[in-house]
Amino acid sequence: MGRVVGCQNELLYCQIMKPTRPIHTDFQYLLNFKDQQLIDLFTDLREYILSLYPDSNEIVYHTHALTAVFSISDKLSDAFCMLPIYTQHLNLGFNKGSLLKDSHKLLTGTGNLIRHIDITKKSDYRNQKVKALINEAIEFAIKDMEKPTKVTSSTISKIKKK
Numbered sequence: 001m002g003r004v005v006g007c008q009n010e011l012l013y014c015q016i017m018k019p020t021r022p023i024h025t026d027f028q029y030l031l032n033f034k035d036q037q038l039i040d041l042f043t044d045l046r047e048y049i050l051s052l053y054p055d056s057n058e059i060v061y062h063t064h065a066l067t068a069v070f071s072i073s074d075k076l077s078d079a080f081c082m083l084p085i086y087t088q089h090l091n092l093g094f095n096k097g098s099l100l101k102d103s104h105k106l107l108t109g110t111g112n113l114i115r116h117i118d119i120t121k122k123s124d125y126r127n128q129k130v131k132a133l134i135n136e137a138i139e140f141a142i143k144d145m146e147k148p149t150k151v152t153s154s155t156i157s158k159i160k161k162k
Helices: 025-031 036-052 128-144
Strands: 003-005 015-017 057-062 066-071 079-085 090-094 115-119 155-157
Touching (some): 025 057, 025 066, 036 066, 036 128, 079 128, 090 128
Parallel strands (some): 057 155
Antiparallel strands (some): 003 015, 057 066, 066 079, 079 090, 090 115
16 A cells, blocks of 8 residues: 655645565564664665665675665666665665766765765755765666666565575
8 A cells, every 4th residue: 555645735636655665574684683763764765765766676685784785787786876784874875976976075985986975864865965866876877787687676685594
């Protein structure tokens, strides 16, 4: 069942949003060990990214951080952003952030490619500047992709069960 959003004043015109795809059970199991504030921020930011590019594939894995990667294809190399959840914080990472224009100078980091935005509250990402940056990263990933993908709108778990 969807939820109602976008109602305007007293008019009855409303937009029904489809619920986003469920969080993969492997990922959800590990996510449940995190602080509730991080879970809430992750869940909202994930929904926001999926609303901007519903056809993206989500690749989830767990190494030094519990991470959801959003990709144009089923490959990490075609990813446009990621959400790594650490013990005490969450980032909105851009896999090829150093190659983006980042006209508002939002990104931090010193790696060869990856840049990020620290996330502590919804206003850190629910704004026009970050939306424009995510869209720039999506456009860059589409242009940079070597060959078209046959897999879209899927969640792929790379989490190894113990």
